Amino acid sequence: MRIIIVGGGILGTAHAMEAVRRGHHVVHLEREPEARGATVRNFGLVWVSGRTRGELDAALRARELWERLGAAVPGIGFRPTGSLTLLRTPAELAVAEEVAGRSDAAARGFTVLDPDEARTLNPALRGKFVAALHCSRDAAVESRQALPAIRAYLSATGRYTFLPATEVRAVSGHGVRDDHGTQHDGDLVVVCTGAAHGGLVRELAGELPVRRVRLQMMQTAPLGEQFPTAIADGDSMRYYPGFAGAAADDLARTQPQDVVAEHHHMQLLCVQRLHGGLTIGDTHEYAEPFTFDVSEGPYTYLTGLVEELLGRPLPPVERRWAGVYSQCIDPGELVCRRSPDAAVHIVTGPGGRGMTLGPAIAEQTADLIGL
Structure with missing residues (x-):
């Protein structure tokens, strides 16, 4: 399938990575020339300690996925620091x-x-x-290096296209339209716009928890x-x-x-x-x-x-x-997922766990939506 990913932070990049790993083609759009939000402003910690019992399985799975990715993409700087x-x-x-x-x-x-x-x-x-x-079990990656390194790795597959400085203005089950007026058609759209809860996200899903x-x-x-x-x-x-x-x-x-x-x-x-x-x-x-x-x-x-x-x-x-x-803020959810359309999926709100859990959240999403 052709998957459109909106948002270039760790959640968007992890979903792109998972989609490519499963054999799909990805078009990945980021409104800034480079992602500048929480993903690059954190510690780069893959933090298992302190997770609730409900989060622990996801954190351990993410730790496994980060180690695997670190072996394939040395540029992310994965270290099993503890x-x-x-x-x-x-x-x-x-x-x-x-x-x-x-x-x-x-x-x-x-x-x-x-x-x-x-x-x-x-x-x-x-x-x-x-x-x-x-x-x-705790580990670390280089938060300011990880995203470009992962994108370079994905680009080498021939099934990944990154479009920076491209803001999405409209979303439908058939794809997205950007602020240059270009339509990007796809089979599924995954929206991972981080702390931008208004605008496009509010239009698609209303007020989220x-x-x-x-x-x-x-x-x-x-x-x-x-x-x-x-x-x-x-x-x-x-x-x-x-x-x-x-x-x-x-x-x-x-x-x-x-x-x-x-x-x-x-x-x-x-x-x-x-x-x-x-x-x-x-x-x-x-x-x-x-x-x-x-x-x-x-x-x-x-x-x-x-x-x-x-x-x-x-x-x-x-x-x-x-x-x-x-x-x-819903204690029953690891992350906030909403699907305003059968082919449109919003994923946001991992809290301070985005860098830790990103790969596991993406894997869960892919399973839930049938990638």
Whole structure:
């Protein structure tokens, strides 16, 4: 079949990849010269730790698909980094011990480590922490490289065409019409426009159970040494629902969060890029309209926290940025899917899980619509 994909972020690209893998021809349209949304403004983490039990199978499948894709497309920079959630208090350690004792701990690759064991995995961590939760299943890709690398790989098949700077204005079961007036005919249309919930998406499907979430991040100059694992802090146990339980309830009740971290709904995530710099974040802002500038407080807080864990000053921060992603607010849905026509399918709202789950979501979509 001839499949039309609207949206050049990770969801659109993953759906294009899955369609080509199944033998179809794909025309892929992106309104910008290059995708500039949440896909390129994230950590590039394939994050299994912290997923709810309902998400875990999809996360593990996506991890498998990313590793397979990394072997075929080295340019995406896939690395099986694993992660260390660094624990600084007994209450945080109690959460780690609780989840490491659950029946799904082996599937997640959970192990509680003492500081020396954690430093064996990541010798750059010479600072203060009392223990670490190791997740061997976590991984990373290069978020700013992955999409062009995947498109080049797809183009080499002869069954993929990418049309940048081409905005879709109308969609029907027979294809799409773009803002140049060109009609692109196809058998199926898949719309993956990320956080653009209005305009075309609203015309097709009305109001969806989705919201937009804004976050702030930063990237340093090269660290000057290897940083083999991704890291998180204990605040991630407040954020990720996979840690929910009695110990997490005790953590929330007995250990107040830092005032800056609480105000900005923060957790620490940190991963090293292939060029040696560290990508560090993040914050969460849920109430629109979002501010158009970035706040300095979270950056100061994160810098101090990472330096405490490293036991050394950070290199200079070279970039700061904000991003917005789409999050489905229906707890029963992994992602928001709607089909206003038998041949038109909208897929949006993976939340902060788009990079992690993209390949698995695309595989699910292809099965659901009979590709």
